[in-house]
Amino acid sequence: MGSPTSRPAGDGSAPAPLLSLRGVTKTYGEGDAAVRALDGIDLDVVPGEFVAITGPSGSGKSTAMSIFGCLDLPTGGEYRIEGIPVQDLSGDVLAALRNARFGFVFQQFNLLARTPALENVAMPLVYAGVGTRERARRAREALSVVGLAGREQARTNQLSGGEQQRVAIARAIVNAPEIVLADEPTGNLDSKKGAEIMKLLTALNRDHGITVLMVTHDATCAAYARRQVVFRDGCIVRDDGKEAAS
Amino acid sequence: MILPSAGLAFAALLRNKMRSALTMLGIVIGVGAVVMMQSMGGGATEYVSEAISGLGSNMLIIIPGTPRGLGQMTTGVPLFTLGDVDAIRHQARDVALVSAAGQRVERVVYGGRNRSSAVAGLMPEYFQIRAWSVSSGRLFTQEEERQGASVCVVGQTVVDDLYLGQSPIGRDLRVRDKTCRIIGVMESRGASAGMDQDDVVFMPYSSFSRRLVGNDRISAIMASAASADRIDEAKAQIVEILHRRRHIAQGDDDNFAVRDPRDLQAVFQSVMGMLTTLLAGVAAVSLVVGGIGIMNIMLVSVTERTREIGVRLAIGARSRDVLTQFLVEATTLSAVGGVVGVGLGLAGAWGVARGIHVPFVVPAVSTAVAFAVSILVGIGFGVWPARKAARLNPLAALRFE
Numbered sequence: 047m048g049s050p051t052s053r054p055a056g057d058g059s060a061p062a063p064l065l066s067l068r069g070v071t072k073t074y075g076e077g078d079a080a081v082r083a084l085d086g087i088d089l090d091v092v093p094g095e096f097v098a099i100t101g102p103s104g105s106g107k108s109t110a111m112s113i114f115g116c117l118d119l120p121t122g123g124e125y126r127i128e129g130i131p132v133q134d135l136s137g138d139v140l141a142a143l144r145n146a147r148f149g150f151v152f153q154q155f156n157l158l159a160r161t162p163a164l165e166n167v168a169m170p171l172v173y174a175g176v177g178t179r180e181r182a183r184r185a186r187e188a189l190s191v192v193g194l195a196g197r198e199q200a201r202t203n204q205l206s207g208g209e210q211q212r213v214a215i216a217r218a219i220v221n222a223p224e225i226v227l228a229d230e231p232t233g234n235l236d237s238k239k240g241a242e243i244m245k246l247l248t249a250l251n252r253d254h255g256i257t258v259l260m261v262t263h264d265a266t267c268a269a270y271a272r273r274q275v276v277f278r279d280g281c282i283v284r285d286d287g288k289e290a291a292s
Numbered sequence: 293m294i295l296p297s298a299g300l301a302f303a304a305l306l307r308n309k310m311r312s313a314l315t316m317l318g319i320v321i322g323v324g325a326v327v328m329m330q331s332m333g334g335g336a337t338e339y340v341s342e343a344i345s346g347l348g349s350n351m352l353i354i355i356p357g358t359p360r361g362l363g364q365m366t367t368g369v370p371l372f373t374l375g376d377v378d379a380i381r382h383q384a385r386d387v388a389l390v391s392a393a394g395q396r397v398e399r400v401v402y403g404g405r406n407r408s409s410a411v412a413g414l415m416p417e418y419f420q421i422r423a424w425s426v427s428s429g430r431l432f433t434q435e436e437e438r439q440g441a442s443v444c445v446v447g448q449t450v451v452d453d454l455y456l457g458q459s460p461i462g463r464d465l466r467v468r469d470k471t472c473r474i475i476g477v478m479e480s481r482g483a484s485a486g487m488d489q490d491d492v493v494f495m496p497y498s499s500f501s502r503r504l505v506g507n508d509r510i511s512a513i514m515a516s517a518a519s520a521d522r523i524d525e526a527k528a529q530i531v532e533i534l535h536r537r538r539h540i541a542q543g544d545d546d547n548f549a550v551r552d553p554r555d556l557q558a559v560f561q562s563v564m565g566m567l568t569t570l571l572a573g574v575a576a577v578s579l580v581v582g583g584i585g586i587m588n589i590m591l592v593s594v595t596e597r598t599r600e601i602g603v604r605l606a607i608g609a610r611s612r613d614v615l616t617q618f619l620v621e622a623t624t625l626s627a628v629g630g631v632v633g634v635g636l637g638l639a640g641a642w643g644v645a646r647g648i649h650v651p652f653v654v655p656a657v658s659t660a661v662a663f664a665v666s667i668l669v670g671i672g673f674g675v676w677p678a679r680k681a682a683r684l685n686p687l688a689a690l691r692f693e
Contacts, residue, residue: 117606117687138610145608152690156603160307173608217607 062129063090064224064257065114070123072109072280083109085280086123090287093224096251096258097287098268101277107261108229110277114259115148115227116140145173149218149256153230155210157202157217163189164198167216174221188216191254192246208239215246219256226250228260232267244270301621304593305628315589316629318582319666323633324640326575326662327655331641333564334653340560342651344553350388350520351421352527353551354380354513354534369547371509376537377415380515384529386522391415392497392510400493401466402454409450411467411493413500414514421516429461429476432496440498445476447490467493470503523552579665582629583673590622590677601681602689615682622674623667630666634659 072084083106091097091114099107112118113125116132125132127143135143144150149170157166167185176184189198192212202210211231218226228247232240248270251258262268276284305312356369374392381390395412419431432443444465451460460474472495481489501508517526527550534540534548594601601614609617638654645652 112687115606117690138612141605141608141610141613144606150603150606152603154599156599156690158600161303169604170607173604173610173613221608 061092063126064093064128065089065091065259066124066126066129067110067113067120068124068126070110070113070120070125072106072113072118073121082280084113084120087280087282089275089282089285091225091257091259093257094251094255095273095287096248096271097260097273097275098271099259099261099275099277100263100265100268101283102263105277106280107277111227111229111259111261114225115150116144141173145170146221147224149215149221149223149226151211151214151218151226151228151231153233155207155214155234157210157213160201160203162199162201163194163205163213163216166202166213167220169217170221184220185216188220189213191219191250192216206239207235208242211235211239211243212246215243215250219250219254223256225257225259228258230262231260232262232264237266240264240267300617301624304621305624311589312625312628315585315625316582316632318578318585319626319629319669320582320633320636322575322578322582323630323662323666324637325571325578327634327637327659328640328644329571330568330655330658331638331653332644332650333568334655335641335645335650337561337564338653339650340557344557350517350523350526351553352387352515352517352523352530353553354515354530354548355551356511356548370538371511372513372548373510374508376534377510377513379533379537380513380530383533384515384526386518386526386529387515388518389417389421390513390515391418391421393418393512393514394497394500394505394510395512396504398468398493398504400450400454402463405454407450407453409447409491409493411495411500411504413497413504414494415497418494418514421514424481425479426476427479428459429474431476432494437496437498440502441496442470442472442499442503443475444472444493444495445478446474446494447478447488447492448480449488449490450493451477465493467495468504472499523554527552575662579669582626583669586622586625586670587673587677589625590618590674591680593621594618594677594681597681598684598689598692601684602686602692605684605686606690611682614684615678618678618681619671619674622678623670626666626670626673627663630663633666634663637662 067087067089070084070087070089071082074081074083085106087106087110089110099110101107109118113120116127119125119133127147132140158169164182164185167188168181171181171184186195186198189195192215194209194212194216197205197209200209202213205213211234215226215231218228226247231247232243235243244267247258247260250256258271260267260271268274273287274284275282275286354372356371372392377390377392380387391414393412393414395410397408398411399406400409400411415437416432416434419425425431426445427448429445431445432441435441436443444467446460446465454465460477463474464471465474478490478492478494497510501510515526515530517523530550531546535546538547540546604614604617605611638659642652
């Protein structure tokens with residue numbers, strides 16, 4: 047477990063960060079072909095925040111998201127979750143961490159094809175070792191949170207894009223995670239459906255206290271967040287949170 | 293983790309019904325062939341055993357000719373004489389009973405009806421050797437054998453087919469152009485080795501040879517050993533007596549053979565064993581081909597479902613969960629193939645058994661082994677694709693197009 051002294055020095059009044067990137071770099075490839083996707087990122091996220099990460103394509107925002115979600119490890123620097131350095135953890139522990147503390151929402155929805163909504167939503171609980179009956183109960187509950195009560199048995203192909211993304215969000219929150227990571231959640235939806243998804247994410251953040259990290263290139267969507275972080279060329283060029291703090 | 297995986301596996305396989313069915317085919321054929329052939333082999337063995345035990349215990353059959361290859365006999369060698377029969381009866385210590393035996397197919401007539409039946413000339417001892425008796429009337433006696441009496445005992449088929457009625461005893465049956473009086477009806481024995489054992493007319497050997505054959509040459513001798521553990525001695529004594537009587541010098545080829553039905557069974561079993569080994573080889577090839585088919589389809593499936601694997605890894609599946617999922621899927625494919633194979637194999641064997649009237653046997657051990665092998669094939673050929681899936685990088689898998 048991480049030692050308290052290694053925590054970044056705060057001013058004492060700010061809450062301890064839930065997620066913390068310190069000097070994080072990420073390089074893909076080697077030698078001349080090496081591409082530096084992240085170039086020394088410092089970013090703290092405290093519990094209950096709703097952060098939008100924006101920036102042009104190739105600015106490194108998706109890479110940062112993958113590192114936050116423990117899907118990828120930094121090449122340099124340090125990523126800590128509640129003070130615990132992630133690079134020291136084994137694959138199985140990372141899997142358990144993703145399962146228990148994170149919910150993922152993808153641009154492509156990534157639901158199982160031709161599978162009932164209930165089954166899709168219950169999937170994380172299978173890996174958490176929850177029994178069949180309890181899985182169904184909690185999946186039903188999550189579906190009602192996203193406004194899909196009664197559609198439990200609808201198969202993926204019978205749902206509209208907006209509904210599919212709602213199912214994906216239900217899947218992300220079924221395990222009662224602290225953090226939901228949303229990668230372009232409205233990217234495949236029209237603006238009306240996109241707005242509904244944004245309202246849903248906002249409600250999760252406000253009413254359920256879930257920390258939301260969202261990558262988007264859509265300014266309208268980013269406006270729903272309470273803090274905006276702008277990436278360019280692997281660096282943070284603007285961070286509302288820091289400005290507010292300073 | 294295994295149980296939810298099995299559920300997931302079934303769901304995944306049902307999503308691609310046609311593909312799953314085709315993939316299983318190799319396993320179905322392999323397992324089906326083994327089960328069907330083992331069942332039919334078991335049925336045939338049982339059938340032959342029954343037929344042989346139906347011949348009577350401790351029986352030996354002495355026939356003229358030189359053994360040449362598998363069961364082939366030369367013709368043109370001397371038949372036996374009544375003197376040979378007497379010599380065996382009196383000189384072979386371990387021979388309990390001896391009977392001359394001759395048989396020919398003759399037209400049998402009663403009233404306006406006739407049929408072709410096997411007409412056999414036998415001595416009264418024959419019925420003891422075969423432990424066979426009458427259901428009504430009586431067998432012929434030594435006295436009738438000596439006299440060459442015109443009497444006969446008939447089988448149930450002859451009774452039925454010629455409408456001899458409830459009490460055929462005492463009626464006169466015409467065999468070719470000779471008449472004989474029916475004194476008994478044999479107990480029904482049914483069919484054995486494809487022949488109706490009840491389609492017979494038995495008469496004293498003396499009467500048969502004099503009236504139907506016209507000479508006293510004997511084409512076969514039946515004997516029985518004193519007990520089951522004296523069969524080999526009895527056989528040796530018969531050989532020794534016949535060598536002497538037929539003037540065969542030491543080292544010359546025999547011109548007769550003493551057959552023990554158990555030899556027949558042994559030959560049959562060795563042939564069955566050979567067939568079984570051969571078939572096991574063919575089945576092994578089929579199972580390997582089936583296994584490769586499963587591996588191929590699982591590799592396709594892993595590629596197709598890369599994003600699904602990515603999602604599963606992202607939401608908390610450990611790589612061993614993914615490994616288990618695909619392994620269980622491959623094993624489910626092969627196990628279902630195994631079950632279908634067992635079902636089809638048994639159904640096929642049952643159909644054939646019904647068709648050719650042999651007993652239907654469920655080969656329990658072979659069935660269990662074939663099924664177990666089908667599961668092992670699934671695990672064996674599923675490991676590589678499953679490892680491929682489990683080793684995917686979650687991020688790369690999620691971004692896979």
